Amino acid sequence: xxxxxxxxxxxxxxxxxxxxxxxxxxxxxxxxxxxxxxxxxxxxxxxxxxxxxxxxxxxxxxxxxxxxxxxxxxxxxxxxxxxxxxxxxxxxxxxxxxxxxxxxxxxxxxxxxxxxxxxxxxxxxxxxxxxxxxxxxxxxxxxxxxxxxxxxxxxxxxxxxxxxxxxxxxxxxxxxxxxxxxxxxxxxxxxxxxxxxxxxxxxxxxxxxxxxxxxxxxxxxxxxxxxxxxxxxxxxxxxxxxxxxxxxxxxxxxxxxxxxx
Numbered sequence: 001x002x003x004x005x006x007x008x009x010x011x012x013x014x015x016x017x018x019x020x021x022x023x024x025x026x027x028x029x030x031x032x033x034x035x036x037x038x039x040x041x042x043x044x045x046x047x048x049x050x051x052x053x054x055x056x057x058x059x060x061x062x063x064x065x066x067x068x069x070x071x072x073x074x075x076x077x078x079x080x081x082x083x084x085x086x087x088x089x090x091x092x093x094x095x096x097x098x099x100x101x102x103x104x105x106x107x108x109x110x111x112x113x114x115x116x117x118x119x120x121x122x123x124x125x126x127x128x129x130x131x132x133x134x135x136x137x138x139x140x141x142x143x144x145x146x147x148x149x150x151x152x153x154x155x156x157x158x159x160x161x162x163x164x165x166x167x168x169x170x171x172x173x174x175x176x177x178x179x180x181x182x183x184x185x186x187x188x189x190x191x192x193x194x195x196x197x198x199x200x201x202x203x204x205x206x207x208x209x210x211x212x213x214x215x216x217x218x219x220x221x222x223x224x225x226x227x228x229x230x231x232x233x234x235x236x237x238x239x240x241x242x243x244x245x246x247x248x249x250x251x252x253x254x255x256x257x258x259x260x261x
Contacts, residue, residue, distance in 0.1 A: 033121025155241025
């Protein structure tokens with residue numbers, strides 16, 4: 001009897017030890033992710049940057065800036081959930097589909113929707129956090145007020161008073177006085193985003209995407225959450241000001257280009 005109990009305990013212990021390899025179910029709409037199929041896709045498309053162990057140390061990683069994401073840490077920039085919480089399956093799916101602008105991460109929309117869901121399932125298997133924790137609740141995004149010169153002006157003032165300029169620069173080009181000293185959570189140098197570079201941004205291109213980033217922050221980077229530092233109306237003002245920076249550069253370009261070209 002004693003021998004049987006010891007054997008049973010040993011089996012239970014071995015099962016609990018292997019559990020971290022299996023993440024919670026992955027679901028996007030009616031599609032359910034399959035980590036085994038996801039592993040084959042990861043090996044074909046993702047391993048060169050993110051590495052065989054998902055730690056961001058693939059063969060191409062030394063040549064990339066910014067560095068590939070370390071999935072073992074379960075820290076993700078682009079989320080709809082509060083800072084410090086796990087992303088939703090849809091957040092990871094959207095990043096795979098959209099890609100990350102101004103990085104080595106391309107859009108994988110050419111893959112089937114099911115294949116992208118399978119990739120999400122496998123990516124989650126790199127960290128035990130997806131067995132131990134639940135994703136955060138998605139942040140609320142209120143309706144956007146009209147864009148007005150007054151809103152843009154208020155946003156410009158907040159851009160200064162909230163010290164956004166110290167990283168992004170007074171003109172929003174990413175050359176603030178702190179820019180040269182910034183590093184990500186792994187100690188790699190990281191460059192603040194240049195808001196004048198165009199209408200595309202890292203975690204989505206809409207005003208709602210920019211508002212969301214102001215609430216969630218970009219985990220793993222020096223970009224904090226402004227969820228409690230600003231009201232919703234103030235965040236919209238900042239979004240309108242940031243959008244005006246990219247539009248201003250586009251308008252200047254149109255003025256300098258000869259007609260018909």
